[in-house]
Amino acid sequence: MASTAVVRTRWFQRSSAVGEDRREPSKTPSMIAIRWRRKAFAIASVQEGDTGNGGGNNIGPLELNTVFDDLQPEIAFKDTPSLPKPLSVSDVSGSFNGSRLRVAYQGLPGAYSEAAAAKAYPNCEAVPCELFEIAFDAVERWLVERAVLPIENSLGGSIHRNYDLLLHHKLHIVGEVKYAVRHCLLANPGVKREDLKRVLSHPQALAQCEHTLTKLGVVREAVDDTAGAAKFVAVNKLQDAGAVASSSAAEIYGLDILAQDIQDDPDNVTRFLMLAREPIIPGIDKPFKTSIVFSLEEGPGVLFNALAVFAMRDINLTKACFNILYRYTWYFDYLFYVDFEASMAAVNAQNALRHLKEFATFLRVLGSYPMDMSQA
Numbered sequence: 001m002a003s004t005a006v007v008r009t010r011w012f013q014r015s016s017a018v019g020e021d022r023r024e025p026s027k028t029p030s031m032i033a034i035r036w037r038r039k040a041f042a043i044a045s046v047q048e049g050d051t052g053n054g055g056g057n058n059i060g061p062l063e064l065n066t067v068f069d070d071l072q073p074e075i076a077f078k079d080t081p082s083l084p085k086p087l088s089v090s091d092v093s094g095s096f097n098g099s100r101l102r103v104a105y106q107g108l109p110g111a112y113s114e115a116a117a118a119k120a121y122p123n124c125e126a127v128p129c130e131l132f133e134i135a136f137d138a139v140e141r142w143l144v145e146r147a148v149l150p151i152e153n154s155l156g157g158s159i160h161r162n163y164d165l166l167l168h169h170k171l172h173i174v175g176e177v178k179y180a181v182r183h184c185l186l187a188n189p190g191v192k193r194e195d196l197k198r199v200l201s202h203p204q205a206l207a208q209c210e211h212t213l214t215k216l217g218v219v220r221e222a223v224d225d226t227a228g229a230a231k232f233v234a235v236n237k238l239q240d241a242g243a244v245a246s247s248s249a250a251e252i253y254g255l256d257i258l259a260q261d262i263q264d265d266p267d268n269v270t271r272f273l274m275l276a277r278e279p280i281i282p283g284i285d286k287p288f289k290t291s292i293v294f295s296l297e298e299g300p301g302v303l304f305n306a307l308a309v310f311a312m313r314d315i316n317l318t319k320a321c322f323n324i325l326y327r328y329t330w331y332f333d334y335l336f337y338v339d340f341e342a343s344m345a346a347v348n349a350q351n352a353l354r355h356l357k358e359f360a361t362f363l364r365v366l367g368s369y370p371m372d373m374s375q376a
C-alpha cells in the first residue's frame with residue numbers, strides 16, 4: 001500500500017507542478033517571440049521573460065500566408081464572408097469573447113481536425129492555427145482551453161511528429177476522439193478529372209488515397225492541411241490541379257466534388273487527442289486509457305521487461321510505438337510511447353508504473369482519460 005501511495009503522489013505532484021507553472025497571458029505579449037526551428041524538431045518553449053528581441057536564432061513563424069494570402073487575396077468564397085483567420089504568433093495578444101469552449105486545431109476551416117474538435121466538444125468555438133506549435137502555444141497562453149491533435153490513422157499509422165510535440169510541451173491528454181475521414185477529390189467548377197495533372201493535400205491524406213491517385217496518374221503535392229489545399233486550388237483558380245479534402249472544404253471554398261470516398265479503405269479512421277493545461281482527475285467509473293512515454297537503458301530484453309509490467313497485471317496495451325530520441329555514438333536512443341487500458345486511479349496501473357519506474361531512465365504520464373468507445 002505504501003508504494004501505491006508513492007506513485008499516486010508522483011502523479012499528482014506532476015499535476016501541481018504544472019499548476020504552479022500556470023501563466024496568465026503576458027502583459028507584453030507582442031514582445032514575445034518563439035524560436036521556430038524548421039528542420040530540427042525541438043521546439044524551444046517560450047520562457048518567462050523571454051522578450052525575443054533580436055535573438056540570433058529567431059527566424060519568425062512559418063507563415064502559411066506567404067503561400068495562400070499573398071497570392072490572390074481578393075477572392076470571395078460562397079456564403080463565407082468572414083472565415084476565421086488562423087492564429088499566428090503575432091496574435092498572441094488577442095483574447096476571445098464569449099463563454100464557449102475554445103478549441104485550437106491546425107489547419108483552415110474545413111480541415112478534418114476542425115470536424116474532430118466539433119465531435120469532441122459539440123458546441124465549441126474551433127480556432128484555426130497555422131501550425132501545431134501555435135495550437136499548443138495558444139493553450140499554454142490561455143488563449144484557448146483545448147487543442148486537438150491527430151495522432152494515428154488506421155491506414156497511415158502513428159503520426160510520429162505529433163508524438164514529439166506531446167513530449168516538448170507540457171499539455172495533458174484529457175480525451176480522445178475517433179473520426180471517420182472520408183476524402184473527396186475537389187477541383188474548380190468546370191475542371192474534369194482528366195484535366196488534373198497534380199493533386200494537393202496533407203501528406204497523410206495523400207497517403208490514404210494512394211490507389212485512387214495512382215490510377216489518376218497525377219503528381220502529388222504536399223501542403224500543411226487538406227482545407228489549405230482546397231483553398232489554394234480555389235484562390236489560384238487552378239485548372240490543372242485538384243485537392244484531396246473534405247466535402248465541407250468543397251462547400252467553404254466553392255469547389256466541385258469530382259469523386260467521393262476516394263480513401264483506400266472505406267473505414268478510414270483518424271484518432272485525435274484532446275489536450276489541456278491541466279490533467280483531468282482519473283476515474284474508475286468508465287473505461288479509461290493512460291498514455292505514457294518512457295526510455296530505457298540499452299540491453300537485451302529491456303523492452304520485454306518494460307512491457308511485462310503491464311502483462312503481469314493483466315493490463316491491456318492498445319498502442320505501442322517508438323521514436324528516436326537522439327543518436328548517441330553508434331546506436332540510437334529510443335522513446336517508447338505506450339497506451340494502456342487502465343485509469344491512473346486504478347491500483348494495478350499505479351503499481352505497473354511504479355515497477356516500470358524502477359528501471360526506466362525516463363517516464364512521463366501524458367494523460368489518463370476516458371476512452372472513445374463510439375463508432376468513428
Ligand SMILES: O=C(O)C(=O)C[C@]1(C(=O)O)C=C[C@@H](O)C=C1
Nearest residue numbers: 111112113150202204225226270
Ligand atoms: O489536413 C487536415 O484536414 C487535418 O486535419 C490533418 C489530418 C492528419 O494530420 O492526419 C487529419 C486527418 C486525416 O488523417 C488527414 C489529415
